[in-house]
Amino acid sequence: MTVSATLAANEAIAERRAAGLEVLALGFGEAGIPVHPLLSQRLAQAAGRTSYGPVGGLGAAREAAAGYWTRRGLPTEAGRVLLGPGSKPLLYALLHAVGGDVVLPKPAWVSYAAQAQLIGREPIRVPVSEGEGGVPEAEAMEAAVKAARAAGRDPRVVVVTLPDNPTGRLASERSVKALCETARALDLVIIADEIYRDLVFEEESFPSPASWAPERTVTTTSLSKNFALGGWRVGAARFPDSPLGSRLLGSVLGIASELWSSTPMPMQHAAAYAWSDPQVLVDRVTAARRLHGSVANAVAEVFTDAGCAVAAPQGGFYVWPDFGPLRERLADRWGASTSPELARVLLDAFGVVVLPGSAFGDDPSALTLRVAVPGIYGSSDSERLAALVADDPVAMPWIAESLDALREKLAALVAV
């Protein structure tokens, strides 16, 4: 197991900066906004909670997470919720608890495949519908699962991401319903990673798989993205109210007891507050959503203007340009004909840090990149806070400068 591609990109940035070289850091999936003072206050107030807590989480935090989901249209009892130190270990515990082979959308967030490999399984990758992201196309999934079973493999679970990292797209209700029906017919567990759920740019009905396949969908969330608290490490999983759900919950609880014992207690106090949706934090997430949406759209436009194919971002803080239309030029001028080669040219010749689509399971020849936009929100908390509250974030001088720099670098990259 090598260091996760996202963390490796972070190290590349540190090295270039240490060498005094310019960097446009668009690699790492950090939300890039300062912590809300009320969350810091809750955390500090609970600093004395130094004992191990209950393995599944404090009652108050589980209640709050249940309320969070109930208010979002998924009625939830606190007893169906488990907390963990981030959603990532919960996802791993889930894959372990389900056992068997793992079906993933192509592309998909880096760590699902790595986690599948940790439990000894090569993922079965299924393309997403044209222009969508995060949810395998149902008919292709049916064919892939049947072929895998015929070949003696044992697919038991599909992971979906709504909205998606890396593509920034939100799967359509049609795709999600079809996925749910097919998963039921194939008897697959659905893991719905909804960590970016509160960061969908346009208010619209959210296509949660748990609405259509309630008996088999486990949903995960955390504070890492909407409140930019990745380093605090607190997440939650919602289990179905079904025999399958009870079995998985018991199994994940057992794994948790041997891996992390309990979620850090001070974090749980902060999370209990955040998941109760106080208006002041709802406003904070609304501001974050606006910032991500305006910068992601501006960045998408820069890549489009350079000649890439880019589907408009719909949620989260990622853009997924496809340099396919520029393939010949990139091969002639830079000798780059795969996404890792393209990402390497952007880093070495232009100081632009992005991740190649291949890190997310896309074909290396596809020339796709994942661009994480919070890297240009500012270089200090005061700049990032100003961007967060700005009416027009892309007009903030440092963001506008970064967008101009990106525009110039891409123009030089694709110049004939």
Ligand SMILES: Cc1ncc(COP(=O)(O)O)c(C=O)c1O
């Ligand atoms: C799609 C997705 N799921 C899960 C995670 C993990 O988040 P955490 O463990 O911080 O809750 C991330 C973080 O990058 C992510 O992008």
